Amino acid sequence: MTAATTTTPVATATTAPAKGGAASRLAARAGGGAVRVFLVLAALFWLLPTLGLLLSSFLSPTDLNAAGWWQAFTAPARLTAANYANLLSNETITGSLLSTVAITVPATLLVLVLGALAGYAFAWLEFPGRDWLFLVVVGLLVVPVQVALIPVSELFGAVGLFETTAGVVLFHVAFGLPFAVFLLRNFFAEIPRELLEAARLDGAGELRLFARVVLPLGGPAIASLGIFQFLWVWNDMLVALVFADSAHPPVTVALQQQVRQFGNNIDVLAPGAFLSMAVPLVVFFAFQRQFVSGVMAGAVK
Numbered sequence: 001m002t003a004a005t006t007t008t009p010v011a012t013a014t015t016a017p018a019k020g021g022a023a024s025r026l027a028a029r030a031g032g033g034a035v036r037v038f039l040v041l042a043a044l045f046w047l048l049p050t051l052g053l054l055l056s057s058f059l060s061p062t063d064l065n066a067a068g069w070w071q072a073f074t075a076p077a078r079l080t081a082a083n084y085a086n087l088l089s090n091e092t093i094t095g096s097l098l099s100t101v102a103i104t105v106p107a108t109l110l111v112l113v114l115g116a117l118a119g120y121a122f123a124w125l126e127f128p129g130r131d132w133l134f135l136v137v138v139g140l141l142v143v144p145v146q147v148a149l150i151p152v153s154e155l156f157g158a159v160g161l162f163e164t165t166a167g168v169v170l171f172h173v174a175f176g177l178p179f180a181v182f183l184l185r186n187f188f189a190e191i192p193r194e195l196l197e198a199a200r201l202d203g204a205g206e207l208r209l210f211a212r213v214v215l216p217l218g219g220p221a222i223a224s225l226g227i228f229q230f231l232w233v234w235n236d237m238l239v240a241l242v243f244a245d246s247a248h249p250p251v252t253v254a255l256q257q258q259v260r261q262f263g264n265n266i267d268v269l270a271p272g273a274f275l276s277m278a279v280p281l282v283v284f285f286a287f288q289r290q291f292v293s294g295v296m297a298g299a300v301k
Helices: 021-056 061-067 082-088 091-124 130-142 145-159 165-188 193-201 206-217 219-234 238-243 251-261 266-286 288-300
Strands: none
Touching: 021 266, 061 266, 082 091, 082 266, 091 130, 091 165, 091 206, 091 219, 091 251, 091 266, 130 165, 145 165, 145 238, 165 219, 165 238, 193 206, 206 219, 219 266, 238 251, 251 266
16 A cells, blocks of 8 residues: 655745836936935025125125126126125124124023023923913913014113113013923923933932933034024014114114115125124034934924
8 A cells, every 4th residue: 555645836936026126216216316406406596695695795886786796707807805894894884793792692592591491390390380381381482573562662661671782682582482491391301201310319409410411412402492593683673673772783773774874885785784694604504413403303202
């Protein structure tokens, strides 16, 4: 008796080649290249007014009125630095730059310090009415600046802060703090609780914990907030026009006054406007890495 041996055929699974693999890769590469070209063109188009202002600041008023700023490419010999010499000799513009620095730096530093302290308190300290108070801070985000101009003007006039640098700084700090507290509180709340408890077990108090643990971890968010606050205060014109000292106005108001008094004073307006624009650009690019880190950290969390 012979045992019948049955063999079971083994099915070999073969993976079918992906349809259109080469075509898909080619389309992806072409699409990526097209996106890069589009982004480069969009960036150049966005920078075109800045480039025009820069070249205009190096042209004399006669040449600029005759052929426009694009003649800098066809006749580069006409470029001159005399406009910047005129700018430096204009005491109104140079004094306004110092006034702008005197307003912007304190307003930015105060918002960063007070916002970081308040954000840490709302995130990790327990006190009565904390959540309700934070809701009030969030509600202040929707209050427009224009609503407060008249009542704050009356208040500053009563206490002697109207048309003073301190008044402008306080106004910017008051309207910058709600966003600062909201941003930093949400960022600090994502810090692991175990890390803070370990620091407390090691004997760290709240101030030391804030300085040694929370601030280093919140560096990207604080840098992003600092850039936003600096740009907002430096480029502000409405608050400065209402509250600043008319004898020593910030650069935005000083340039506006130059336009009103000397409409064709382009040899001062062009370099002054570019200089007022260049300072925020330098600040942004100097802290660009921290800004991107803060935005990405907030997006991930």
